[in-house]
Amino acid sequence: MHYQELLEKLRQAFPQPVSDPVHDGYVVFSILRALDQVDALKSQAPILGVPTEPNYEQARKERVDEQGRVLEAVIPELVRYLQGMFIWGHPRSQINVVPNPSIASIIGVLLPLTYNPNLCSDEGGRRFSEAEVRATAMAADLVGYDPALAGGVFTFGGTGGLLYGVKVGLEKAVPGSSRGGLKEGAVILASQQSHYSCLNVASWLGIGQDNVISVPTHLDNSIQIPALEQAAREALSAGRKIAAIVATMGSTDAFGIDDLRSISTLRNRLAEEFSLVYLPHIHADAVIGWAWSVFNDYDFTQNPLGFRGRTVRALAAAQHDIQHLRLADSIGIDFHKTGYTPYISSLVLFRDGRDFDRIARSRETMPYLYQSGTCHPGMYTLETTRSGMGPMAALANLMMFGKQGYRTLLGHAVEMAEVLREMIESHPNLTVLNGENVGAVTLFRAYPDGVDTFSVKARERSEAGYRKLLLAHNEYNRQIFQRVHAEALAGAGVAISLTNCYRQTDFGDPIVALKSYVLSPFSDENRMQSIVKHVLSAREAVDRGEGAKAAP
Numbered sequence: 001m002h003y004q005e006l007l008e009k010l011r012q013a014f015p016q017p018v019s020d021p022v023h024d025g026y027v028v029f030s031i032l033r034a035l036d037q038v039d040a041l042k043s044q045a046p047i048l049g050v051p052t053e054p055n056y057e058q059a060r061k062e063r064v065d066e067q068g069r070v071l072e073a074v075i076p077e078l079v080r081y082l083q084g085m086f087i088w089g090h091p092r093s094q095i096n097v098v099p100n101p102s103i104a105s106i107i108g109v110l111l112p113l114t115y116n117p118n119l120c121s122d123e124g125g126r127r128f129s130e131a132e133v134r135a136t137a138m139a140a141d142l143v144g145y146d147p148a149l150a151g152g153v154f155t156f157g158g159t160g161g162l163l164y165g166v167k168v169g170l171e172k173a174v175p176g177s178s179r180g181g182l183k184e185g186a187v188i189l190a191s192q193q194s195h196y197s198c199l200n201v202a203s204w205l206g207i208g209q210d211n212v213i214s215v216p217t218h219l220d221n222s223i224q225i226p227a228l229e230q231a232a233r234e235a236l237s238a239g240r241k242i243a244a245i246v247a248t249m250g251s252t253d254a255f256g257i258d259d260l261r262s263i264s265t266l267r268n269r270l271a272e273e274f275s276l277v278y279l280p281h282i283h284a285d286a287v288i289g290w291a292w293s294v295f296n297d298y299d300f301t302q303n304p305l306g307f308r309g310r311t312v313r314a315l316a317a318a319q320h321d322i323q324h325l326r327l328a329d330s331i332g333i334d335f336h337k338t339g340y341t342p343y344i345s346s347l348v349l350f351r352d353g354r355d356f357d358r359i360a361r362s363r364e365t366m367p368y369l370y371q372s373g374t375c376h377p378g379m380y381t382l383e384t385t386r387s388g389m390g391p392m393a394a395l396a397n398l399m400m401f402g403k404q405g406y407r408t409l410l411g412h413a414v415e416m417a418e419v420l421r422e423m424i425e426s427h428p429n430l431t432v433l434n435g436e437n438v439g440a441v442t443l444f445r446a447y448p449d450g451v452d453t454f455s456v457k458a459r460e461r462s463e464a465g466y467r468k469l470l471l472a473h474n475e476y477n478r479q480i481f482q483r484v485h486a487e488a489l490a491g492a493g494v495a496i497s498l499t500n501c502y503r504q505t506d507f508g509d510p511i512v513a514l515k516s517y518v519l520s521p522f523s524d525e526n527r528m529q530s531i532v533k534h535v536l537s538a539r540e541a542v543d544r545g546e547g548a549k550a551a552p
């Protein structure tokens with residue numbers, strides 16, 4: 001066949017560049033076909049289709065065919081990959097900090113997906129570049145920054161946000177390191193409950209993972225300020241530069257929140273005392289906690305949304321710490337965590353947008369870019385091409401939900417977590433581990449009969465004679481999890497998760513925890529009840545020695 005004939009067919013494989021409503025119908029109907037096939041996979045279970053494990057062996061055997069296939073044949077092949085996929089928005093799904101994207105955010109993503117703006121510069125981003133500026137200003141205002149002064153870019157995740165924060169901090173502490181390389185050692189200070197991306201960033205920036213100083217935390221999983229002071233003093237006394245202090249504002253497993261105000265005061269005090277010529281950079285890793293900013297102007301006394309007492313207390317306690325975000329020099333925000341957008345929608349905000357100048361490259365190094373337009377984030381971003389999906393998804397939700405909508409979604413998630421906690425606390429064989437944390441995540445453990453769940457936590461944590469029992473109880477909870485998980489995949493109970501180490505004991509042993517992370521707006525009290533019921537019956541099965549066997 002002559003290529004011109006083939007080309008004519010292939011032109012139908014693209015959305016048409018000039019108006020063709022009939023073909024638009026074909027595009028939309030093709031999407032509908034895919035959705036229809038996905039719908040056939042839905043059941044009562046929190047997954048699509050049946051539990052299916054990835055078949056890597058088969059995948060590695062696949063090759064490109066000589067002849068292509070028609071779209072109608074490709075769609076079912078693509079939909080196949082949803083077999084066994086979790087439905088994060090399912091009321092029986094409480095696995096991790098993964099939201100279900102809203103319709104607005106899906107449409108927000110669909111438009112740049114189709115028209116392919118490049119946020120490198122408004123040359124190619126056009127008004128999508130404006131959307132990024134708008135979403136940035138809205139988020140800046142939300143967290144208490146001055147939007148006129150602040151600046152931000154969307155990047156490849158909370159990890160990317162941290163990378164930007166520490167990179168700028170490094171340039172403040174060791175000026176010229178972008179050009180000349182890192183000629184002096186630098187350190188990152190972060191808590192033991194901080195995300196492992198601190199290590200990642202240290203490695204990728206050439207700071208070195210060994211130079212991430214891990215500061216102990218309180219039992220509420222927040223950084224110990226005196227220990228931070230000691231670590232900072234030791235580093236400064238040894239002549240080392242501080243690339244960044246990372247404040248974890250909502251830790252991944254437990255929702256621990258650091259005392260940012262004290263960190264900021266400490267930073268200022270030490271800078272003066274040591275006569276530093278730079279102010280050590282504070283990056284707030286608020287990828288989870290940022291969303292609680294919507295409560296900064298909520299009237300907790302009047303409580304117009306009618307949350308229960310326990311919930312109001314939890315929301316107010318979190319807001320009490322989150323309100324200090326404005327004191328950080330940079331903030332990582334994941335709309336794709338507590339903002340209900342699809343992956344990836346992550347914003348890194350700087351209180352002073354001029355901080356980006358510190359990491360900008362000169363125009364001569366990028367000859368093919370920036371011939372026109374006025375907004376060129378590509379001069380300082382790590383990425384060259386950046387998609388418009390992140391800002392459009394964020395903007396869609398910020399507009400659609402407003403503060404009230406986010407208060408409702410987060411308030412409900414926290415209310416469900418509080419309902420669960422109340423039920424766990426009232427049961428003699430169960431105990432909440434992160435009772436001092438006030439988010440949508442509940443870490444808990446089950447114990448065999450005869451264990452005093454009031455005292456066991458403290459003993460496991462700090463009594464040497466208890467180490468063997470701690471490890472046995474870790475295994476006990478792992479077995480309970482296995483059963484609960486298998487039942488959930490089969491459509492009974494709720495899919496929760498397990499963390500191998502929500503924090504360490506005084507001896508460095510890991511404490512295993514069952515974990516319920518509520519984000520779905522479809523969660524309700526019955527499902528929370530069902531968690532307790534299934535954990536208790538799994539516990540009985542483990543007591544009978546049936547732990548290793550999966551549930552029927």
Ligand SMILES: *Cc1c(COP(=O)(O)O)cnc(C)c1O
Nearest residue numbers: 157158159195197251252285287
């Ligand atoms: C998830 C998470 C990160 C990493 O964010 P990504 O968007 O997954 O790259 C960093 N810090 C904390 C506290 C997190 O929970």
